């Protein structure tokens with residue numbers, strides 16, 4: 001009997017949840033609990049960490065999960081690493097549902113960096129106005145360049161004081177659109193954009209806006225997830241995942 005754990009938190013995960021619900025699949029949707037009021041899903045939903053690899057392996061066994069789909073974000077490297085190890089321990093079939101990385105196109109001015117610290121170094125010394133569209137988990141590193149004015153887009157109001165002296169905070173949950181991001185960046189006189197190479201449509205609006213406004217984008221590459229590579233199929237569409245769920249072998 002197929003019972004599915006869907007590790008969510010992305011547009012792709014929500015699309016898959018809808019298809020699974022429509023198919024009457026026996027599935028559980030999982031959030032980390034990073035945001036105050038996550039979008040509700042059409043599947044039974046659990047919120048919060050599992051307690052590392054062992055916690056996830058125990059959950060898989062206790063819930064008699066037969067298939068796990070890692071539809072988390074390309075930057076959710078810890079969750080993806082844990083899923084590979086826990087599914088191996090628990091003997092559960094695992095696939096990843098991942099969108100391809102963005103590629104620079106005509107008219108794009110991207111500076112590719114590998115880490116958050118490299119992104120900080122890529123910012124100029126002279127005061128600039130930076131759209132820091134990478135959420136709230138990695139803001140501290142940018143305190144190394146306090147001279148810039150940072151436009152921050154966060155899902156929830158910050159609970160603690162921000163680590164940057166000059167900020168404007170925009171509270172918004174994507175998916176975003178190019179017209180909205182263009183207006184936002186013009187309104188704030190943005191000169192630079194910092195982005196994680198999330199891929200997908202939900203966060204791409206700022207890239208289209210930057211291209212239209214002729215602004216440079218500092219693009220942070222995805223973290224390597226050693227245990228992820230080659231340890232389970234990486235699928236790119238809901239249809240592929242649904243097919244895999246009925247024939248996971250191979």
Ligand code: 3Y8
Nearest residue numbers: 010011031032033034035038039134135136137174198202
């Ligand atoms: C809690 C669930 C859906 C999923 C929607 C996608 C699109 C909109 C764009 C920008 C970039 C950023 C951020 C972003 C986007 C989608 C997707 C995506 C980027 C929610 C959600 C959860 C999270 C967690 C949150 C992180 C943060 C990252 C904001 C819900 C809305 C910047 C990633 O406050 C915090 O601690 C936020 C943390 C991880 C990255 C960070 O380091 O701060 N996502 N985002 C999930 C959970 O608890 O398991 O609240 O409804 C989901 C979505 N956010 O169902 O339609 O698929 O990527 N999410 C990035 O790309 O850099 C915003 O502003 O342009």
Ligand code: NAP
Nearest residue numbers: 008009030031032049050051052072073075076077078079
């Ligand atoms: P992460 O750093 O890879 O994971 C840290 C810990 O959070 C994991 O070890 C796990 O805790 C818990 N966790 C992460 N995703 C979970 C899930 N879907 N269900 C249950 N527990 C989860 O993860 P993250 O980058 O903070 O991402 C957290 C969530 O936000 C994920 O759902 C992800 O898809 C979503 N998201 C992240 C980004 C991003 O930029 N990182 C962007 C968009 C959406 P335990 O070890 O206790 O099990």
